[in-house]
Amino acid sequence: MATPKPPGPDKEYSFVNQDEIWKIHVKKELESAKVWPNKWGFLAESYKETQEASHKLRDAVKLELPPHLKIRPPTLPEKYIQVGPSPPVPQTTQGLIGWHSTVPGLQLDCYGKVQYGRKSFLKEMGWAFDACS
Template identity: 50%
Template sequence: MADPQGTSKPINFVHRDEIRKAYVKVEKDSASVWPSKWGSLTEAYKEYERECVKLKEVLRAEPPSGSAAQPLTPTERNIQVAPAPPVPQTTQALIGWRLGHSNLQLEKYATVNHGRSSFLKELGWPSGACS
């Protein structure tokens, strides 16, 4: 991409190539040294995978006992879905169309009241203690 003001410096392709060669050399050196420094991590990971497979097989073979596992309850008992009101015909009426229906409002249980309190009053300090 050309500089619109023409103030860019000329590109030194030889210098860029030398930098790229240095990066490639460092990557190759790091790849050859990595197993001696960090190769133990691969064995630990393989051991972890073997243990996970064993645990999964044990869980598949032995289902949880009847006293600890609770039977699944049907969702029809817990969740009751009321029919939605008809969708408005215009986009302007679409904004906030569910708020007019009390059973579809977000605050289902009670309104949220955030009381205002003073930090100084909580500490029992006089109101002019901090300025």
């Protein structure tokens, strides 16, 4: 329980009274824990019964998924990704800048050049270029 802030300077704050209130809270909590099984224990039993019934139904009704919905085993990344040896590390800090890009196999252009569209949506639709801002 968070410690309450003491009231303003004109009122007194009793730590003893706060401690007594805390003891009463703890006592009530312990008494409630002792009484709970007699008063509300049926909820725990009905929950267990429901769980057992649910497990019996799940075991009785086994659905077989069609082959196209079944999960395939994972493919190893080595099948698709081949990692070659890295070029030697340059001896100077100036050589570190872009040292991977000097090797033809490590350049980003190995996937092809980037091609941007040359068409305009506004031109295709026959709209004025000022139609969109």
